[in-house]
Amino acid sequence: DAGITQSPRHKVTETGTPVTLRCHQTENHRYMYWYRQDPGHGLRLIHYSYGVKDTDKGEVSDGYSVSRSKTEDFLLTLESATSSQTSVYFCAISESASYEQYFGPGTRLTVT
Amino acid sequence: TQLLEQSPQFLSIQEGENLTVYCNSSSVFSSLQWYRQEPGEGPVLLVTVVTGGEVKKLKRLTFQFGDARKDSSLHITAAQPGDTGLYLCAGAPLDAGGTSYGKLTFGQGTILTVHP
Numbered sequence: 001d002a003g004i005t006q007s008p009r010h011k012v013t014e015t016g017t018p019v020t021l022r023c024h025q026t027e028n029h030r031y032m033y034w035y036r037q038d039p040g041h042g043l044r045l046i047h048y049s050y051g052v053k054d055t056d057k058g059e060v061s062d063g064y065s066v067s068r069s070k071t072e073d074f075l076l077t078l079e080s081a082t083s084s085q086t087s088v089y090f091c092a093i094s095e096s097a098s099y100e101q102y103f104g105p106g107t108r109l110t111v112t
Numbered sequence: 113t114q115l116l117e118q119s120p121q122f123l124s125i126q127e128g129e130n131l132t133v134y135c136n137s138s139s140v141f142s143s144l145q146w147y148r149q150e151p152g153e154g155p156v157l158l159v160t161v162v163t164g165g166e167v168k169k170l171k172r173l174t175f176q177f178g179d180a181r182k183d184s185s186l187h188i189t190a191a192q193p194g195d196t197g198l199y200l201c202a203g204a205p206l207d208a209g210g211t212s213y214g215k216l217t218f219g220q221g222t223i224l225t226v227h228p
Binding site (some may be wrong): 004013025031033035040041042043044045048050056058090092096101102103104105106 | 116118121145147152153154155156159160200203213214215216218219220221
């Protein structure tokens with residue numbers, strides 16, 4: 001299994017508070033991705049990174065920001081959490097743009 | 113925006129039955145992947161199909177990529193309770209200029225339940 005961890009695994013937070021989710025990999029893969037998963041929507045890409053300090057927006061990026069200061073860490077920040085951001089968040093990594101992605105175990109976030 | 117429509121969304125069958133899950137789009141993809149996800153875990157890659165018309169087999173699972181590379185199917189023979197899970201297809205865009213950065217488009221998923 002690819003070495004990917006996500007923290008925290010579960011979080012409950014209040015509307016309006018900032019939240020940061022962490023994805024850590026030990027595979028030295030160049031590409032990293034953040035997705036959210038909601039019933040009936042499959043996985044939707046929030047942001048992605050193609051190298052240290054190189055990031056870009058995905059299809060559902062509003063209200064989210066990311067940072068990647070080291071190869072192994074990709075942080076997702078909800079600047080001011082809203083109830084619509086209640087979801088399960090997955091990080092994925094890929095060695096190249098070959099599209100085979102390996103996923104972390106997910107973070108379940110509840111915004112009350 | 114490329115879209116992938118997966119059907120059916122839900123499938124509940126008895127052990128031993130056969131089933132097919134479909135993944136369709138009006139867009140052409142350079143490759144298509146199938147993932148399986150169990151509750152509380154991340155998706156796990158099952159297979160990647162690249163060539164139009166390609167068929168790949170993984171034990172009782174057969175994956176096919178359409179000739180025009182716009183659709184794919186997953187067929188399970190003699191389903192077992194261990195096959196229960198969420199099945200996701202994901203398409204990779206035609207990578208003109210190498211700017212897609214490996215981004216995938218996912219279908220909505222098919223929740224499969226196999227009863228003993």
